[in-house]
Amino acid sequence: MRTSIVHPGADNLRYEIRQIVEVARAIEAAGQPIRWENIGDPVAKGESAPGWIKEIVGKAAQEDLSFAYSPTKGLDETRAYIAHERNLEGGIQITPDDLLFFNGLGDAISTIYGALHPTARVIGPNPAYPTHSSAEAAHAGAPHITYRLDPENGWRPDLADLESKVAANPHIAAILIINPDNPTGFVYPQETLAAIVDIARRYNLFLISDEIYSNLAYDVSEMRKLASVIGEVPAIAMRGISKEFPWPGARCGWIEIYNRDKDTDFDRFARSLLETKMLEVCATTLPQRVLPRVMGDARYYPYLAQRVAAYDRRAKRAVAALSDIPEITIHPARGAFYMTAVFRHGVLGMDQSLPTSASAEAIISPHLSAALDQRFVLHLLAATGICVVPLSTGFNSDLQGFRFTLLEADETKFEALLADLAAALRAYLASAPKAAGQPATKSAAVA
8 A cells, every 4th residue: 555554553453252263163164063162152152131131122122212313322211220220339429421322342442442542551450351452452552551460369450560560651541440350250359449449549540440240240259349439530430231131242331430520631531432422323222222121120130140140150160170280270250251270380381282183183283373371272172172262362461371151051061061171181281291390389279
């Protein structure tokens, strides 16, 4: 082209969670059945919205206004419902004007990072969720900046690491929290949230809290939303219905804007988000119309409680099945439906493999890289058909490990999955000598 047309951040756009599907499809075509543990779609894994939710959606689809535009911010009655429910939870109080609807949180994430000043950076957790990390890195044209979630401390954030990076980098304008976390299933304790809010206050930053899984936090987690501790610090909380109803194809999410009156620059940034949305006109109408009817139904939260109990049960089973493998660290999820296993330093090598067919080996060979956890994931896929996501390339992490889901509703199939995964891990780790001077130590999994 006469002039460069590629955005300088284009090479930072990567979504391994879906990109591995191409390899898996080729292996499936070669005769290996695939067990899809790469993506968090409850519907694709066999869950379905209960009949009463489908009935509400069906009735709303018969209403003419479900086919119309909604206001740019979102339907008035839906925003009023969300603001009322949010205020009942305590903490900061909001009005319907503090809410803005998007076509899923992917749309919201893209809009928020795209609206930032070109030099403004957002620091996020490591492991990082790729929709956030890729969008932030692409916006900046530079690698995403992260603070450490510590796998040896139950995935709690390293607050000293966070503050040191904030202090050293004056371009950091915001701190990202994903709560409950994806990919680890960690839920931020209230005191940890308060400490992060305090860092933001002292360094004059705003906060972004992705709370898409907040209503899928387990009973033991003592989940608290950012609104409960935010005080007077400017912030944006992100929520949606895709995982809850579940209805990921609805693409319905919204942001809640806190304390825009406390900082003129943040207020102008918040207005720019609305102005950007105006260029798209509005978000999809039908999901907004049904949201208050579904969430306001007496059956909704008991229905969520049943699902959450099942995820909690599977998380404990996964720890029981994998925690006695000394070369990995694994902690049970406290929310959402993901778990992450981390390989201990030095236990992976370039010469490890699993027995597989020649055709499957030929499929994965072009994709094998220097990322040692990715090599394990590809060998696992070729040998067993289990499709998981590597931490390093999938979640912008310096840790080596993998994420899998807790979505398999058939308990027999889930137990078989865990048994096959454990056997594959042991075989892979035993297939080549460990690095000299780096003995494996016992996993410190917690109950």
